[in-house]
Amino acid sequence: MNRFRCFWLCVWLSHAAWAQSGTRPLLVGASTLPSGELPLREALYHFEDTTGKLTIEQAVERQKKGQFGLSSSLTVRQDFGYNTAVQWLYFELETRQKASLMLEIEYANIDDLELFSIRNGVIQSLGHTGDRFVFSQRPYINNNYVFPLRLLAGERTGYYLRFDRPNAILSFFIRLWPRTIFLHTDRDEYFAWGIYIGIICLVLIVAVVMLLATKDRIYLWFGLYIHFMTMHLFSDAGLGFQYLWPNTPHINEFAPVYLYIWAAMIAQLTFMQFFIRQTAQESRIYRWNNGFKLIVLTTLLVVIGIQLSDVAGRELFLYKFIASATRYFVIALITLTALSLWEHKRRSSLRQQEKLVRYYTYALLIQFSGFVLVSLINLCQDKGWPLPFDVLTYVIMGVTVFLDIVFFSYGLAYRYRVARQTNRTLELDLLTAHQQTQQRVIGALEEERQRLAQDLHDDIGPTLSVAKGYLSVLTRTEKTDRLMHAQTLLDEAAHELRTLSHQLMPRHLEQTGLAEAIDETIRKKSGMGTQFQFISLGDVKRLPAQTERLLFGIATELIQQVQHHSQATEATVQLIYHPGHLNLTVEDNGPAQPAHHDERSVPHLLTKAEFLNADLVIEANDQGHTVMLTVPFPTT
Structure with a gap:
């Protein structure tokens, strides 16, 4: 009984002490x-x-x-x-x-x-x-x-x-x-922050590298957006004060949490304009976006100026103004972005562009959901309304920024891939057009060569034959030195004319092939100063008619240059058939100075080699000159 009374006495005393x-x-x-x-x-x-x-x-x-x-x-x-x-x-x-x-x-x-x-x-x-x-x-x-x-x-x-x-x-x-x-x-929280900042730094490094490599300013604005949002998180979480300005608490009076989010809005909207390639010529929303960015930038500078002016009562004015402006800026940003995406999607006719805009829209929905949730939390805090859950706003923004990095990085990669495919298609179209133009030009030149050869053969050749006949009649009755010399000159001119006509339009090239045509040309050149030797090796493979005509023209041009300009006594022409390509080589023992490859002939040879997708090598040394042309066989 005494124990029971003592227990209730202790309870009464503790209750009395608590009540007091x-x-x-x-x-x-x-x-x-x-x-x-x-x-x-x-x-x-x-x-x-x-x-x-x-x-x-x-x-x-x-x-x-x-x-x-x-x-x-x-x-x-x-x-x-x-x-x-x-x-x-x-x-x-x-x-x-x-x-x-x-x-x-x-x-x-x-x-x-x-x-x-x-x-x-x-x-x-x-x-x-x-x-x-x-x-x-x-x-x-x-x-x-x-x-x-x-x-x-x-x-x-x-x-x-x-x-x-x-x-x-x-x-x-x-x-x-x-x-x-x-x-x-x-420790776990700081470790998580370290991983987060490491990812941010890695993304920023990649953005800088892509900016320097592609000169595309979208990576600049993407990097600025990530930077400003990270600084917003740093300011809100106190990490900015801890690591960046620990001895300058005056910076905290400028409300960097809000100022960084305003700067991020400017970068975000500009990034969007580059992402969907919005221009003043194609978009009516473009000027509204630029006007909004100018308003945000002006407001940011005004707030900084008021804070620096040390005006009495500025804290009360600035906070209400900054909080209200931030809410209106978020609404305006969402509205302008939605209008820009809707306008671009309505005008875009490319399926890839539509997919890019649709993907960007999904990324923005996640981002704006985070903005709206944080705004609602701030509104509840402003009104003093109790929240049924515990969550830090910078945690929400941190998750939102991380998702932005993932989605926007993938979007940039997809955009870069589409741009590369488009550029590759344009390059192929340009190359095809260039090749077609070259083919038409060379075809026209070949037709002109054939017409010239036909004219030489049909017009000038018979004229020389008639002139030679008249001289032959005169030399029967009067054999003077001048008449005999004139007849010799006519014989040489007729020979040169036949050779030139053959070079311009070989009669049997399509029937006998490239090797036989070159061999015949070299045989006709024998005994005319330079001693030529022709070598043909490998399994002969017929090429397209136009390719063989071009190769024959290159070979005869090189032979003629060796004969008339190189001062060589010996020359070798090689035609070697390999499994995948053909080598045409012309070598001579002329002087080291390649006089016969002058400023006019080399570009001409390079143009033909480029048309054939061939490699052209020209070398000169004390032993003579070497010109080698490597022509790949066409793929079937």
């Missing part, structure tokens, strides 16, 4: 959440200081008087909406054994933050920090605000958290962790 303090302590080690953190939500008490001048001693007095009310948040997120006052949170911890804890404020953009502890009536500050102080002033180096807590066995300690972020939305997560679990979770 007005708060319920959190027993450390009694329970934990699935994540490993301690359930701090039902142990938090809140007080709003509208004057902004409340000291810690005055806050303690108000807490003892029961003026701190239990936090109404349904989650570990504390939502205060649009804030104009200084906020206080209070909680008590009790432990039966020694404990090392970490209090984490998961929000990087609080201006002023200080944690006090009350132990045995002694008030102690555990850290005074915020994004208006240098980063090294934080009690624990972390992108969020973290305060180490140390409890002794059987000790009950009260904690007062004072935070101030006027003229802005104030919403953050407050978590209490056992130190070992926090260190493990924090």
Whole structure:
């Protein structure tokens, strides 16, 4: 019976003590959440200081008087909406054994933050920090605000958290962790950030390489979009302050979270214009897009200018203006992008372009879904509406940016592949047109050669024969030296005419083949200065008639140049048939200076070689000259 009375007396005393303090302590080690953190939500008490001048001693007095009310948040997120006052949170911890804890404020953009502890009536500050102080002033180096807590066995300690972020939305997560679990979770979070940033850097390097290789500015704007969105995430998560400007907290006053998202909008819209090849000549939305980009850029510069001007009351004006402008900019961006894609799809007649636009639309739906979700969360926070779930906006944006990278990178790869296929088709068409033009020109030249040969054979040849007949009659009665010399000249002219006519239009080329035609030409050249030798090796393979005529023309041209210009005494012509190609080689023992390959003949030979898809090699040394033509056999 006495034990029963003692039990109820203890219960009554503990209840009386709790009623006097007005708060319920959190027993450390009694329970934990699935994540490993301690359930701090039902142990938090809140007080709003509208004057902004409340000291810690005055806050303690108000807490003892029961003026701190239990936090109404349904989650570990504390939502205060649009804030104009200084906020206080209070909680008590009790432990039966020694404990090392970490209090984490998961929000990087609080201006002023200080944690006090009350132990045995002694008030102690555990850290005074915020994004208006240098980063090294934080009690624990972390992108969020973290305060180490140390409890002794059987000790009950009260904690007062004072935070101030006027003229802005104030919403953050407050978590209490056992130190070992926090260190493990924090390490995993930084590791995930490292992988994420590594992927971003890799994508940016690829974008720079593609920009330098292709000179296509779409990769510049793609890289700028990824950069600005990453800097937005860095600013929102506190990593920018930690790693980029830790000793310049003044940068945080410019609201880089919003300014970077505005710059990303400009880059995003320009990237879209390059992606769908939107131009002023083909699109009526083009000027609206450029006008929107100019408005965003002007607004960005105005905000920076106002912040630099140090005008009184600018914080209140800037935040409301920036928040409202961001929402309107998001709506305008979505509208202009949708109109641009609809217009391009309506005008595009290429199936590949339609597929590209459709794919880009799917990617934008994911991106804009993230923007809209973040805007709705910000609206709920602005109005102070409680959210039924715990999620950080930069986590949503991080996932959105990652999906952007995946989808847009694939879209750029597909766009590059389509562009290469288009360029390859254009190059093939151009090459085909060039070959057809060459073929028509060479065909016309061949017809002209045949006509000239026919005229020489039918007109000038008979005329020379008649003149020779008249001279023959005269030499019968009067044999003078002049008449005999004139008859010799006529004989040489007739011989040269027959040779030239044969070279221009060999009668038996189509019947006997290339080797026999060249051999016949060389036999007719024998005994006329240079001693020629002809060699033909390999299994003879007939080529198209036009190809053989061109090769015969090249061979006779080279033979004539050796005979008249090289000052050579010996020359060799080789025609060698290989399994896949044909070699035509002309060698002589003339002087080292290739006088017979002058500025007119070499381009002429190169043109014919190009038409035949052949390789032409011309060499000159002390032993003479060598011209080798390698002609591939046509594929069947």
